[in-house]
Amino acid sequence: MAVSMIAAMAKNNVIGHRGKLPWHLPKDMAYFASMTKGHPVIMGRKTFESIGKKPLPQRTNIVITKRDVYAAPGCLVAHSLGEGLFYAQISPHAEEIFIIGGSVVYKEGLRYTERLYITEIDYECEGDAFFPDIDSSWWKEISRIEALPDEENMHRHAYVTYAKLTEKERSVLERAFHVVVEIMPKDSILDPEGAAIMKGLHTLGFTHVNRVRIGKRIQLEMRGTSSASIRKSVESMCQKLLANSIIEYYAIQVM
Structure with missing residues (x-):
């Protein structure tokens, strides 16, 4: 059993807006059908409702919802992605299972997924549903087929396949990084320690010092593939622990 994801996304990772696709690409719809037909497909409730609350033909349709009672005629209803994957693997043609959306299911499903089939659309648009970032430290591009716009397909796009890196591949790519995080109070925030130091400097005769702000510098030694x-990992550290975004700003250097 292999778990794959299939999605079409704009340059800014948008996959939908108000329950609809913000583009018209019949070629991509045909590609989606050819890839998933005959295989189990797993989708969230909102995705199921966006396609008209009807099962996709010639596929085992599995709908994930947190609702205790939910009617999805012609589909299997699961209450978690794990349960959905269980139903999929005991379904016909489960040699490849497709996760087809939406945002929450994609994000949760990445850890189970071995392959991504992504239609990358050369277009930026407004949206309220997004595909997760494809991290090059976890995924490698193995094929890309370009498609030019025509009378029916408005945007240039590419059918791109990514495979998850093996542990061995990741270990080969990993190297050491030196990271420096500089954290300073925002200009609107009082800095009594800085004011005290400036006063002391003036007392010592350094009257040309007009302002002192006290911050902190954090050095990290890390290993990674890119x-x-x-940087993305350190951004998360800053947002969750290292800095207080209400009163401080930070700058990250990766070397």
């Missing part, structure tokens, strides 16, 4: 993935 500076982008390291």
Whole structure:
């Protein structure tokens, strides 16, 4: 059993807006059908409702919902992704299972997924549903087929396949990174320690000092496969622990 994801997304990772696709690409719809037909497909409730509350033909349709009671005629109803995957693996043609949306299911499903089939659309648009970032420290591109716009397909796009890196591949790519995080109080925040130091400097005769702000510098030694993935991890550290975003700003250097 292999778990795959299939999605179409704009340049800004948008996959939908108000329950609809913000583009018209019949080629991509045909590609989606050809890839998923005959296989189990797993989707969230909102995705199921966005396609008209009807099962996709010639596929085992599994709908995930947190609602205790939910009617989805012609579909199997699961109350978690794990339960949905269980139903999928005992369904016909379960050699490949497709997760088809939406945002929450994609995000949760990445850890189970071995392959991504992504239609990358050369277009930026407004949206309220997004595909997760494809982290190059976890995924490698293995194929790309470009498609030009025509009378029926408005946007240039590409059918891109990503495979999850093995542990061995990740270990080969990993290297050491030195990270420096500088954290300073925002300009609107009083800095009594800085004011005290400036007063002391003036007392010592350094009257040309006009302002002192006290911050902190944090150094991290990390291992990873790319500076982008390291930066993203440190951003999360800053937001969750290292800095107080209400009163401080921070700058990250990855070396």
